Amino acid sequence: MIGVVSCGIGNVQSVLNAFARLGHDARAIETPEALGDAERVVLPGVGAFPSCMNRLNESGFRAAVDRFVKSGRPFLGVCVGMQMLADIGTEFGETSGLGYIPGRVEVIPKTSPDLRIPHMGWNDLSIAKPTPLLAGLDGDTACYFVHSFSLVCKNESDVAAWTEHGSRLVAAVARGNVFGLQAHPEKSQNVGLKILDNFAKLPC
Amino acid sequence: MLKTRVIPVLYLMNGLIVRSEGFREFKAIGNPIAEMERYGDWLADELVYLDITRDGEHDFGRDDHKFKGERDILSILRQIAASCFMPLAFGGRIRSMEDVDRFIRNGADKVVICSQAFRDPALVTAVAEKYGAQAMVLGLDVKREEDGTHRVYVDQGRTPVDEAPETYAKRMEAAGAGEILLNSIDRDGAAEGYDTEIIRRIADAVSIPVVACGGVGDFSDFREGIDEGHASAVAAGNVFHFTEASYKRAKRYLRDKGYGVRFPYTN
Numbered sequence: 001m002i003g004v005v006s007c008g009i010g011n012v013q014s015v016l017n018a019f020a021r022l023g024h025d026a027r028a029i030e031t032p033e034a035l036g037d038a039e040r041v042v043l044p045g046v047g048a049f050p051s052c053m054n055r056l057n058e059s060g061f062r063a064a065v066d067r068f069v070k071s072g073r074p075f076l077g078v079c080v081g082m083q084m085l086a087d088i089g090t091e092f093g094e095t096s097g098l099g100y101i102p103g104r105v106e107v108i109p110k111t112s113p114d115l116r117i118p119h120m121g122w123n124d125l126s127i128a129k130p131t132p133l134l135a136g137l138d139g140d141t142a143c144y145f146v147h148s149f150s151l152v153c154k155n156e157s158d159v160a161a162w163t164e165h166g167s168r169l170v171a172a173v174a175r176g177n178v179f180g181l182q183a184h185p186e187k188s189q190n191v192g193l194k195i196l197d198n199f200a201k202l203p204c
Numbered sequence: 205m206l207k208t209r210v211i212p213v214l215y216l217m218n219g220l221i222v223r224s225e226g227f228r229e230f231k232a233i234g235n236p237i238a239e240m241e242r243y244g245d246w247l248a249d250e251l252v253y254l255d256i257t258r259d260g261e262h263d264f265g266r267d268d269h270k271f272k273g274e275r276d277i278l279s280i281l282r283q284i285a286a287s288c289f290m291p292l293a294f295g296g297r298i299r300s301m302e303d304v305d306r307f308i309r310n311g312a313d314k315v316v317i318c319s320q321a322f323r324d325p326a327l328v329t330a331v332a333e334k335y336g337a338q339a340m341v342l343g344l345d346v347k348r349e350e351d352g353t354h355r356v357y358v359d360q361g362r363t364p365v366d367e368a369p370e371t372y373a374k375r376m377e378a379a380g381a382g383e384i385l386l387n388s389i390d391r392d393g394a395a396e397g398y399d400t401e402i403i404r405r406i407a408d409a410v411s412i413p414v415v416a417c418g419g420v421g422d423f424s425d426f427r428e429g430i431d432e433g434h435a436s437a438v439a440a441g442n443v444f445h446f447t448e449a450s451y452k453r454a455k456r457y458l459r460d461k462g463y464g465v466r467f468p469y470t471n
Contacts, residue, residue, distance in 0.1 A: 013311065017286055047336055116413055116436060118338050118382065122207040122249055122466045140468040142207060144250075144291055146338045165206055187313065189247050189289050190468065 002026040002200055003038025007059040009052040010044025010081060011186070015196075018186040022193060024200045032064035039204050041068055044186075045080030049089035049105060049149065052080050053097065062098075069100060072177050074202040076133075082173065082180030083151050091149050100178045102154035108147070111166035118148040119169070125161040125183075131174040133181075133198050134161055143171070143183030143191055151182065177204075207466040208430055209249040209437035210454055212444045213385075213417055214239055216255045216296070219280060223442055224256065225393030227345070227361035233445055240284045243444075246451045247468045248290060252385065252415075252439065253281075254316060254343075255296030256360060278310045285311020295343055295385075304331050308339070316385055318343030319358035322365060322372075325379045332380030337412075342381035344373060346402050347389040354402045361389045369402060370409040377410045384414045385439070391419030393442060398425055403433030415439050423457040430463065 002019055006012045006028040019026035026042075029035050043065070045052045056062050069075050077085045086097040089105040097105070108117050125141040127134055143163075150169045153159050160179070161172035173180040179199065185192030214236065215224045221234040236253065243251055255277055281294055294307045295316025304315050304327075321328050321342055331340040345357050346369055356365040356372050365372060373384060386406055388399040398419050407414040413436035416429040420440035429438040444450050458465045 011313070014285070014313075018289060021287065021289070116411060119206065120338055120383070120413060121209050121437070123205070139470075140466070142466045142468065146291075146336075184291075187289060187291050189244075193289060 001038055003029040003035055003041045005035070005041060005043045005061060005065070006030050007055050007061050009055045010046050010078070012044060014186040015042055015044050015078070018193060018196050019200065022197050022200065024197075032060045035061070035064040035068050038068070038073075040074040040199065040202065041065070041076070042199070043075070043077045043081035043084065045078065045082075045084055047080060049080060049083055049091040049097075050093070050095040052084060053089065053095050056084070065098065069098075069178060073204045074199060075100075075178050076199050077178075077180040078186075079147065079182060079184055082182050083149060085173065085178060085180050086151050089149070101151070101158050101173050101175055101180065103152050103158070105149050106152050108150050108165065108169065109167050115166040118146055119150075119165040120146045123163045123165060123171075123183075125163060125171050127161050128159045129157070129174070131160045131172075131179070132202055133174060133179050133195060134172060135198055137191060137194060141191060143181075143185065143188040143195075145171075145183045147182060151180070205464050207249070207464055208458070209415075210426065210451070210458070210465060211250045211252055211415060211437055211439040212243055212248055212451065213252045213254065213439045213441045215441060216253055216277070216280070217257050219257075219277070221445075222256075223393065223445060227389050227392055229393070230256075236280050237283050240288055243451065244288060244290065246449075248451055249466055250291040250293070250437075251288065252293045252295070252316065253284070255294075257297070258360070278306055281307065281310045281312060293341055293385075295341065301327065301330055301334070304335070308335060314339045314341050314383070316341045316343045318345060319360075319363075321376055321379075321381070322358045325376065328376060328379040328381055332382065337380055337382030340381050341383045341385050342373070342376045344369070344376075344384050344386045344406070345389055346386065346399070348399060348402070354405075357389060370405055373406050373410050377412050381412060383412055384410065386414055386416055386418075386435075388418035394419055395421030395442070397421060398429045398433055400428050400432040403429060403435055407434035407436070413437060417441075423454050426454065426458060427461060427463070
């Protein structure tokens with residue numbers, strides 16, 4: 001069973017709808033205790049970094065997520081859920097993240113006056129290293145992004161894919177059993193469904 | 205590179221998709237869920253649904269549709285969202301944060317707010333703070349008056365706003381709008397092309413994305429919206445309704461002309 005963390009920080013239903021379309025058993029996880037029952041876990045995040053982290057901490061999910069990740073089972077952060085994998089977020093001041101992927105979440109550099117931020121819309125993934133999460137994407141790799149902040153990895157070896165918006169931005173990360181996708185796979189049609197299907201089929 | 209989005213806009217009236225002309229004449233043309241499935245099959249970049257019902261009642265009112273009649277717009281939204289794996293904006297008749305909450309909770313990724321943004325700009329700010337600016341789309345309806353000047357209207361084109369369009373757009377951007385859906389009242393359904401003058405004036409005045417809408421008659425009009433209007437995304441309604449496979453053909457046309465559009469098709 002795929003557990004989708006439901007503590008009021010992401011659009012859980014869209015992710016469940018996508019797994020349902022793929023024929024995978026995915027359920028909303030409403031309590032930290034229930035997280036242990038999942039074979040793999042998705043952490044969706046929408047909104048500001050500090051409010052998402054605060055919700056995760058206050059709801060008691062933080063410790064359960066830490067335990068789950070330590071168990072070695074596959075874990076996927078989506079959008080702000082990916083950013084939360086970092087050590088530190090800088091939106092509205094510095095906030096500690098989950099610390100699974102060394103790095104900081106910084107505002108997208110406005111490299112030219114006409115660069116529109118948020119980075120909103122469809123953009124290509126450029127694969128940085130082979131990872132089962134992004135396997136089998138051939139030809140079209142465009143995914144739907146919506147974000148103003150971006151994860152800056154300390155180790156480039158954690159970067160699984162880049163995208164380009166004024167400068168090179170981290171689009172996906174992979175480190176051991178921890179994965180992250182800045183784009184919204186549940187809103188990225190066939191490409192996003194393929195990524196979620198890959199995640200659902202990772203060995204665990 | 206970020207792609208230029210091509211967005212079908214669907215007008216809902218009493219639970220049916222309608223063709224709109226000049227914000228005054230409407231003709232029922234389809235079922236909202238069947239339409240969504242069609243655009244899903246065609247891999248549209250994004251969908252915008254605008255509920256332009258005036259009497260507050262939602263009902264397919266016919267029993268010859270594939271889906272059973274729905275009295276509740278939220279129920280229509282839920283059915284659309286359940287198999288919509290693309291960004292979905294929903295708008296029309298949003299008056300309060302409670303309305304916004306209901307749309308988002310039932311599957312909309314963004315809300316489009318027009319008249320109430322004018323009446324209560326604090327709502328724009330509150331939506332941006334709660335859901336992020338990207339979820340707060342300003343609906344901006346503009347009309348070219350007979351003397352050639354442009355004027356913003358609210359209440360589905362009935363109430364004029366006494367403020368220059370650029371000033372109004374910038375004020376709403378400052379209040380928290382993350383995107384502008386710019387519709388041209390006099391071009392609506394006219395198939396004479398976009399009003400590129402007003403699109404450019406708005407797009408150049410703000411730094412948030414502007415989605416051009418209203419007037420597309422053939423695919424070359426999209427190019428004018430991008431090149432002359434400086435729009436970040438191009439939207440249309442009727443042109444997608446009445447020609448076979450039109451969405452994909454529009455994408456192919458733009459790709460072949462060298463535009464950076466998403467083209468997830470094999471040919």
